[in-house]
Amino acid sequence: MIAQYVADGVVSGALVGLGAIGLTLTYAVLGFANFAQGEFLTWGAYFALALLSGTGLGHAAALPPFAFGWPLLLVLPAAVALTGGLAVALDHVLFRPLRRRAGPMGLVIASFGASLALANLVVLLFGPKPRYFSRAIAFAIPVAPGVRLTADRMLVVALALLAMAALHLLLTRSRLGLAMRASAENPALAAVYGVDAEGVRRASWWIGGGMSALAGVLLGQTEQIQPLMGADLLLSLFAAAILGGIGSAGGAFVGGLVVGLAEALSVPLLGAAYRPAAAFLVLFAVLMLRPTGLFGERP
Amino acid sequence: MSVLLAVSGLVAGYEPGLPILRGVSLTLGEGGIVALIGPNGAGKSTLIKAIAGQVPRFAGAVSLAGRDLAGTPTHRLGALGLGYVPQVANVFARLTVAENLVLAAAALPGPARRAAVAAQYAAFPDLASRARLPAGRLSGGQRQMLALARALLASPRVLLLDEPSAGLAPAVVSTVFARLRAIAAGGVAILLVEQNVGAALALATRALVLVGGRIAREDAAAALAADPGLADLFLGRAA
Amino acid sequence: MIAHFASYATFFLTLALADGIACLGLNLQWGWTGLFNAGVAGFYAIGAYATALLTAPAQPGLLGGGGLPFWVGWLGAAVLSAAVALAIGRPVLRLRADFLAIVTFGFAVSVQLVALNATALTGGAFGRSFLPHPFASAPATLALVAGLALLAWVGLERLVASPWGRALRAVREDEGAAAALGKNPAALRLQSFVLGAALIGLAGAIRAQFIGFVAPEDFLPVLTFRIWVMLIVGGAGNFTGALAGAVVVSALWSGSGAALTALLPPAWQVRGAAVQVVAIGVGIALLLLFRPRGLVAERVRVSRHLPPPPGSGPRRERGGDGDGRRHPRSGG
Incomplete structure (x- = not known):
């Protein structure tokens, strides 16, 4: 019984970790807590949904053992790219002009407003009711004694690991990654080193928005698509990113796993209704132990 | 002597109504070391930062080898031949020594990058042996050397240094200064800010x-070092 | 027609001034102390449920239902909200500004979760109803609320002009120097946070009492946003502006809501509410971009060395070790 909770926690933790990788990247490079990051998950899922129904590909047969068909794989990169573009556009019209005029907390307020506006824009365009990529039923496969998981959910874990590894390589091995880490540490000095700060910021929004969109599509496939799907996850994303240390891809993933496990294991203890509060308790505990985050750098 | 850096009538500061620099003009020629001295709050660091594009310029002009730098962002200056080493936090502590150099080399054209980093390792063997160490774990002197190596990567014609001796032990300061002399001898024009007036005048030509955002005096370093009226000048009294 | 308008104006002003009291509290926390409270809805909810428990008549299956006079409920709301602020403020106010925002946001989400699920206490999704009106006549209630708002406004203005207010200001401008002068920054911040939370709790109680019921969906993050918008419109740091902002934003909020209800077909009503939030989100973005100090700017600028006005955030960004070093990004 507990093993099943752990397995479910790992799956939802992987999703949280994936979303948090996007958050931790923009948090580190842009230097503010983006309360609209959850909406990038939402928009990623709805972009995929719109592309599926817009192209009429939504009814293709599933690819066993998965509960989705090849069209979802086809529209996934497009949804990721569109969400990255949305993040860049949001930065262009809102955050970039504000950066010069308001302090970091002005950006936080603006992102709070952007979060509400983006979530409600989804309601406006797609309506408030939950939607699904497909009506196919996912069958759970026994993977260990007492543990059953659907193939879709196992794919979530694999893709999250892959994304984390890719971002880790990008940050440590590429010139862009170096520039991102440098900008996170000291943007003024990065300019002295010849780094174009705007280029780095744009890249961070593309990647951060795209990563969250991937998490959103996977969440939409394994759960449901609804306008508050990202907003509901925001606290978990923050908890994971802070737990893992702002700016660390691997840390965000591990943080996501911890949050996911805490949420899953809170169900037998507190009941499913209080599941979202588990993320808050984790966050609270972490910040009480280490006010700068568990693996966070001293400011 | 060809003029490499020319500053004329520079007015700059953090707020338009409150300029810190109130009309500064200077020129820098090949291979010279010019020391910028003055009392605290005179605007020495602000002048260096304003030239490097890190403090807004309200009036006046800055040109590098005849090219007007108006509107040129800081990150393009290295490629144009202007090296700048800020005070203290002048390397990325969380990046390794190698990453610091590779990042700076990224601004160079592709084929030149590897050779440029290798040249700095050859010039600074202490850095080569610590390439994989985070820069935050270097000693103060090593960090200053890394900052210099980083600035030299792009083969600058003008080097701006903001208090290169800050926080360093005297023995280390003389090593750094010896290095600066060698760099200047190679034809690079150096403008440096120094709190340590004696050491600065001994180094500079x-x-x-x-004083108060204006140049109160300009002279050969040796002449100033021998001038008993220098203290009065620092205190704002006419010499 | 005129009678209809007058009764609507009374209704509107009562609720707007209740929000105004919350906005005054938030202004003390943010405008004067630099505490980013992203959990306004949490304290608002605590105040609303506190008065519901104290003043509503007993109902089968529900705890509380004290049937006490409304003023006991309001007092209880302010005290409970303050007590919760005291309990969570002690540990969380040491956090840097952005982490404080995230934690208080999470606090409000958790409070809303309790409101939704602790059915015996809160009535669950249906909430609690039959809260008695303060007075039979709505204008009398308005007069009382206006009196309370006036009292809070004058009281806060006097408070920030007092030695306590000056110490608070000193802490906001330069924590290290204030500490060196014998002020206790942690205690001052906590006092400001608790007092602000008491006002927000009182506001929640007033609103709940006036409407007659409380329900969890009234305390979603959009409530926090609404109070923040009021503060931004009014100009952070300015108590007069906070009250004015509350009235202006309330008017825009309910005006746009009424317009959409009138214009949209019934099937589109849910989406109409969405349009409203989108419009307000865009509006506040434009305001932040073009009038970052609000429509009424703070009157006094303390130091010419400190360009960021309080509305755009205080300079202080504390690290956990409290040594006054700045976060790299806060350096100008």
């Missing part, structure tokens, strides 16, 4: 005394 020329010196500018900045």
